[in-house]
Amino acid sequence: MKYWREPLDLDRIKVTRGRVTVVLDRCKGCEFCISYCSRGVLAMSKKFNRKGYHYPEAAEPAKCVNCHFCEVICPEFAIFSEDISDTAG
Amino acid sequence: MTPPTTAAVQPVHPQDHLLRTDRIPHIWCSGCGIGIVFGALMAAVMKSGTPLDDVAVVSGIGCTGRMAGYIKLDSFHTTHGRAIPFATGLKLARPQGKVVVASGDGDLLAIGGNHFIHAARRNMDLTIICVNNFNYGMTGGQLAPSTPFGAKTTTTPLGSPDEPFNFCALAAACGATYVARWTALHVRRLTNAITEAMNKKGFSFVEVIAPCPTAFGRRNKIRRALDLLRFYYDRSVVKNQLDPGEATIDFDHSLAVGKFLDIERPTFLDHYEMVNRGEVEAWPATGVDASAAGKRKAG
Ligand code: SF4
Ligand code: SF4
Ligand code: SF4
Numbered sequence: 038m039k040y041w042r043e044p045l046d047l048d049r050i051k052v053t054r055g056r057v058t059v060v061l062d063r064c065k066g067c068e069f070c071i072s073y074c075s076r077g078v079l080a081m082s083k084k085f086n087r088k089g090y091h092y093p094e095a096a097e098p099a100k101c102v103n104c105h106f107c108e109v110i111c112p113e114f115a116i117f118s119e120d121i122s123d124t125a126g
Numbered sequence: 127m128t129p130p131t132t133a134a135v136q137p138v139h140p141q142d143h144l145l146r147t148d149r150i151p152h153i154w155c156s157g158c159g160i161g162i163v164f165g166a167l168m169a170a171v172m173k174s175g176t177p178l179d180d181v182a183v184v185s186g187i188g189c190t191g192r193m194a195g196y197i198k199l200d201s202f203h204t205t206h207g208r209a210i211p212f213a214t215g216l217k218l219a220r221p222q223g224k225v226v227v228a229s230g231d232g233d234l235l236a237i238g239g240n241h242f243i244h245a246a247r248r249n250m251d252l253t254i255i256c257v258n259n260f261n262y263g264m265t266g267g268q269l270a271p272s273t274p275f276g277a278k279t280t281t282t283p284l285g286s287p288d289e290p291f292n293f294c295a296l297a298a299a300c301g302a303t304y305v306a307r308w309t310a311l312h313v314r315r316l317t318n319a320i321t322e323a324m325n326k327k328g329f330s331f332v333e334v335i336a337p338c339p340t341a342f343g344r345r346n347k348i349r350r351a352l353d354l355l356r357f358y359y360d361r362s363v364v365k366n367q368l369d370p371g372e373a374t375i376d377f378d379h380s381l382a383v384g385k386f387l388d389i390e391r392p393t394f395l396d397h398y399e400m401v402n403r404g405e406v407e408a409w410p411a412t413g414v415d416a417s418a419a420g421k422r423k424a425g
Contacts, residue, residue, distance in 0.1 A: 058137045060136055065157070067352065069162075112162045
């Protein structure tokens, strides 16, 4: 992440890391999660699910900060994130 | 890069314990805002701290009405417009429970309009969530009491000639104790509002402006759900504590959102118990002086 000014407490802030999971066959391809992920983690897959919709995938999985926004904005209960701060180092 | 999941076993979503997962995927269209509101409702149920056995969700007919069928709690899908009377019965039979009515604008405020105003007047302790998508989505996009003036629907192909209701003003004028409006994209504030409404004693009303890309967006040249979701959000202005009468849904100047009202007022059950305990003074409280009768000339 780029900063226009280095925050004074940058060394003390611990950014959480998340892992995003898609429940493939629930997705209806509305793109809400992709558009509103502020870290640009998600991108549309070229593949289709069983219902014929394209679904999102984590194109930049390392950027996920586990903010859960994709999870709360998804109308299909098809995507969620989990905290992996401890395991991701 | 590893794909998000290719597991043969479907991953478990954190809200699955509140969903009737055998019925998911639900019937709502791709990009319909109802699913977002439904997720916010489930999050609010957890956040409110109410024991799950004490929550009941009641809905009427329409796309939003399907919520009652998807939630794994006590729930009932009533006939058209009758969600509030059914919920009233539930509340009076089991006053310790929390009863949430989740339905659409057509169901709650057209067909069910009279139930709505009288439940608000009596301050029935219910939480009403109204998903406002500006038309009757399920039946193909007909004019609703919420349709903006000039907007196209199947029954008003040249544009609606009617002024829409301001539901928040109506609720407040009828006696609601909590009134808020958010758009579906304000999902975190919406979740907080539903939580507050659930924990509020009295008639609490939360209106959610939600995209219906299929029936409403398509006829009004905003076909993509994403564009419609953003359109409502971009036109909204947060105005907490605004007089609900001034909280208009004006797409050109100010689509007011926020918490407009949060007051205390005795509920129907408070008053009903007082009457039954004989604690209510004879009416009128100032008494009638019989000797004075007839002394005052009329006119
Ligand atoms: S949790 Fe937040 S950062 Fe991670 S993918 Fe979802 S929206 Fe993006
Ligand atoms: S928000 Fe949900 S339904 Fe829409 S594209 Fe993302 S995962 Fe699929
Ligand atoms: S018709 Fe409209 S309100 Fe009904 S499910 Fe489709 S998008 Fe949602």
